[in-house]
Amino acid sequence: MNHPFHASGGTAVVVGASLSGLMSALALSHIGMNVTVLERSNGKDRGGAALPVAEGLLRRLMGRDAVGRTLPSGPQAWADVHSALRAIVETDSRIRVRTLERVARVDQDEDAAWAVTEGGEVVTGDVVVGADGHASVVRRHVAPDRPEAMFAGYLIWLGIVDERELAAAPWPAQLAILEERDYCLNAYYLPGADGSQAAGRRRLGFGWYDAGRNDLLRASGAVVGDVVRRTLRADDLTEATYRALMDEAEAIWPDPWREAILHCLARRTVIGTPVGEYMPPRLSHGRVCLVGDAAHVPSPMTGKGFDASAWDAQALAGALEAGRVRGDVGGALRRYESMRLDDARELVSSGYAFSRSFARCGSPARRDASGHR
Template structure:
């Protein structure tokens, strides 16, 4: 069944970063997109993204007007990039975003792909894209032999603090990667909530890699067996954990990162994300494909997960523009993106194996 340019429809499962970028590139090809997102709100405290110059123009194929970029380049807060992409999606007449909607299963036949929701609704489209992250519901359909990302044996504690909240002298550069004892700290300056990059008006984000609290991850069921189930939120963290992390921060980390971490801990403005990784063997079937963390989940230590997700979105749109049938386009997409995705994940696994060689054991 061949669809002419402009008559194609798509379901995108997931409206995180990869889903939003994919919806924008699909719209650029004339595809009408329905996005299904299970969460009403998205947040990721402290996480930072390296954003390439002109990202939104590449995704939409349209030149930006005005002097200020909708998605500024450089190091940006995850939440800010997500908000900017979501706002762009909401103004696109070809994209419909539905949330909260839980997708329970997906499938396909020769005519269409479909998603079934928790309310019993079935939606059909020309193709379906799984952009639903590390615990993807779509991945088992594409790779039933390897459906799950696996826990890598460590957690990253994430926080974000206004620079004005602390009194320390600024660090001489915008990024620090520090190793002490069994820990690794990535700390960085991000633009302030108003976009300011002036010292004193920025934000400080930090990601603290820790392989010493796997028992807590398991007792809280953030990790079950070898599978990451959820992020550890402050309400599930015992007071003793905050105290222990604060004592360690005082002992190991220099200013201003130490003060930023202590402020975040005192405010309970910290989350713990267990690190999972997924090395793909496939990215697509005839009518269903994967993008972003659903397709390839690297350690965040690579610093390239967001860039890889944007390349997925762009490659998928380009394949659909070049090929008349969805199945041909998805084969081309997989051919383009599978090996780069595998190289990225393997580079992160090298760090994981050295940082937590025994940490994933139950």
């Protein structure tokens, strides 16, 4: 099973077709690798967070702009970034995305690395890249001594609403960060679904940090022990929880954020994401490496997880391109790790202070003392 990595462009198996996986696939294709991306879901968009897209991101990853496609810079909705990257990937003949393929484990020998799907198929390449998010399966191979991201003690309620569905208001121009009682709110403008930045046609997104619902997270199985398992969706929330959230939003947040939050709660379009954190001890092992949230999970309060994922993709391709001259995949991935590990650790560490103090807000002692809940 010998793969002449140095002679051809080489092959990569990327686990996960979300933002990190797609960006890595584009960067690896750019250096001439043939890439198979395995994604457990059907690849549909999911709602949620907004992300800051750096100017010139595609050019950095692909060495050029995408023909006929754009990825606007500035704050963008997660779903818009995902569908733009997905559309670009689909035009790339060196990348094949296979959906509904859940990877059960990965392994390697001297000559190759491979992912084994739950259906038992073995998909082999010169490298395997774990882009499979905060609960990464690939991480178990790279860092068996520290495989899990840990629950940080709070969740974020996320929602996005069309500006035109809300009453006219004096809209603040920039990102707003509000702290009230034991809560924190990030609220931001996003372009409209048609990309419009014009007032009245934009969307308003929010992330409401809440450390008071850990019982709900545990009872619903969204958090098990110290590990984040999944996001809370409409089916997980009772009428009583919606009522309590609406009462709290009414009491705490000023307009226009209050109206936006109430609008999303009334339509049951809010999701509750438990926050996890992962401090990486390493990013590679032999022919297998990690990128994005598989590699490092900072608190979303840092606002830098996406940007770090883009740098991972770029550094990985740079290291592999240099390593190809010597045909040394392991050395190339060690170089990738040396390029990214310190920054990744610093990023995760930068979210700790917020997480530690915010999570304490939800402790029974704090709530009793404040008397707010």
